[in-house]
Amino acid sequence: MSETIAPLVLFDLDGTLLDSARDLHAAMDALLAAKSEPPVAFEEFRPVVSKGARAMLKQSFKQADEAARESLLPEFLAEYERRLAEHSRLFDGVADLLERIEALGPRWGIVTNKPYYLAEPLVRKLGWQSRSAILLGGDSLPRKKPEPDQLLHACAQLTVPPVRTVYVGDDERDVQAANAAGMRSVGALWGYRPLDDDPARWRADALIEAPLELIERGLLHGL
Template sequence: MPRAVFFDLDGTLLDTAPDMALAANLVLADYDLPPLSEQHIQANTSLGPHGLLGAGFATLPPAKLQALSETIIREQFLRYYSQNLCVGTQLYQGVVELLEQLNQANICWGIVTNKPRDLTEPLLAQFLPLTQHHILVCADDLPRAKPHPDQLNHVCQQLALNPADCFYVGDIQNDIIAAKGAGMAPIVAGWGYTDGALNDAQHWHQAQVANSPAQVWHYLSQD
């Protein structure tokens, strides 16, 4: 059994796509642009506002796109998102059971996310099981976030853990790159925002793919 398991947040523990998409669509409406399709939402939620807004503004002619301020648009998104932080967001089925199994086995677990702390903490407060983490590292806690391994190296330093004794669970390739860079064993959260990329996921540095949180526990218990 591992000594610790760390999780991505969006698309791994929480399905935040409804509220992220709502914020993006409100920004797009401000510019008289059509809302995002379900395919765009699924493909870009884990990439945050950059991914969602990039998909939404892609239909603009280059000249109009260049005239827009990326900073202002991002601020608009964050304002809308903070106002609708937990309207449609839900825990993925099986997450609570997985965390309970980790707690019962005395396995340390934490959350390492590219979401800013001022959004992450109030969101986690809406889901009691997620507040029981041993450590939380957010995008703005360190100079570099995933895919750089710095955040995962940091949690190991803080908890005096050997990365080789830890797993990291995330739903996009940047999560797997970060895990491998830190020397952790990666698991792809196949229930998340992989957008049909699961056929290629086994090639993301030969990461194991779990189709459910229950399968994550199966992998961990076999370690």
């Protein structure tokens, strides 16, 4: 492997590698029905998926206060666990990107805020358990993104310095975590994003419109 190529590429999961919005939306609709609440439109729900389960509950249970929404969190996650990977699909270009990264030589891994007990079976269903060098969930450490702890832990476990690592994610928290960790931050613009969220303000080192731009624009080089 060339000394100029980053030895490690880390990815967010939902909204970056995997389009899981349909399964999450189905889980939320089931929960809403169980509580005699009207369904939430998919177009309204999808943009907040990368903000996490609490943001999805806030978007869907608009009349509930924070304490009431918090009490619904275990039920929502249980509904989602029952539907895990029924309709989730890789974003276009992701499979090719991972193959290209492997051909170039770097290792790649996943650092997500999704709980590990949900992320791990997804990774197995995708056949990535032997390909991904590391998988860290939002509950793997006391703090999660936007704090840099998960990213720094991944680097320590794989003995790669953060300065020679690239992190790709579709949410501002991903960029904040990567910047705080001292690694190259890349914003994925094909993911989930509210209309009022301007990626130009994230302060990412680069923004990409499609997965293969990571390689085509040389964003793995120079590290």
